[in-house]
Amino acid sequence: MSNKNIPVTQPFLPELSEFIPYLEKIWNNRWLTNNGPFHQQLEAELCKYLGVEHVSLFNNATIALITALQAMRISGEVITTPYSFVATSHSIMWNGLEPVFVDVDPATFNIDPAKIEAAITPRTTAIMPVHCYSNPCDVEAIQEIADNYGLKVIYDAAHAFGVNYKGESLLKWGDLSILSFHATKVFNTFEGGAVISPDAKTKQRIDHLKNFGIEDELTVTAPGINGKMSEINAAFGLVQLKHIQQAMEQRQAVDNRYRSMLADIKGISLYQHNQYANCNYSYFPILVEPDYPLTRDELYEKLKENNILSRRYFYPLISNMPMYRGLSSSSITQLPCANALADKVLCLPIFHELISEDQNYIIRLIKES
Incomplete structure (x- = not known):
């Protein structure tokens, strides 16, 4: 018997000395949250690394999933997979929607497109697949079904950081993709997440929703939530990205x-x-x-x-x-x-x-x- 525990995973942690200069900058400028300089820098750096155009950072991926459903104005039923972490279906329930489970493909462990169509009803407005263990869903088949029935596709891409499919970022598929930067993930910011948007208008709506729906100093335009990533988490993400x-x-x-x-x-x-x-x-x-x-x-x-x-x-x-x-x-x-x-x-x-x-x-x- 081994005398030490061997955990299922461990977070990558850089040398503490590499992180301290970032903390010193935060202490000096006293900007702790609300879209600070490290937050802005990490969004830009992630866009480059991931090969996408629009990243919205969040304090965690569950809030990001909840906000994504809000941003797409989803109602009624959402078809999803039962083979996932509970945050996937919880985000649907938190929006007052009904998750509709369909079976998975035994080879990929991802939602089986052949089972999706039979589950669609007049109340269905979206599909929320999961790229399980970073393995891409059958994105072409899912998109074809969504287009035929006028459905939104929101990918729970919590496992899919840095994954490319047929030469392009997997995160470009669907209407939105959500990443997790939890401590157990390959890339982590202690806690954190992100929504990948296809255009600037969608990113703007998501950024408003994650900040209480605030449009400007005097205007609140939507029932948003507090989903912002702090400067400390963003700074740690910048260090992580180097490694x-x-x-x-x-x-x-x-x-x-x-x-x-x-x-x-x-x-x-x-x-x-x-x-x-x-x-x-x-x-x-x-x-x-x-x-x-x-x-x-x-x-x-x-x-x-x-x-x-x-x-x-x-x-x-x-x-x-x-x-x-x-x-x-x-x-x-x-x-x-x-x-x-x-x-x-x-x-x-x-x-x-x-x-x-x-x-x-x-x-x-x-x-x-």
């Missing part, structure tokens, strides 16, 4: 080692990346199949007993949680693939500082089961 490429390359090395050493274990299946997209290596999910000696939960407990903190991500399904399982779209019979994945997927530790010795230990425990 993001190196951090992702280190994670890729961990990913490659897992794939090499787990490939031939009977009963363990590996998640496959989209051939037309790069990966940011934010997660390493495996599928524990029926012919493996242990169930997924037994393997999870075995790793935990040996101080390895893997994660059953996503389990339970959103649709099986008490507040959602009463919805007609939550029926297990309608979501067979999502339910099967939720019972089989286990995310193994992956982070930039996961050393080979610890990774070998994880792999050995899986092989010995």
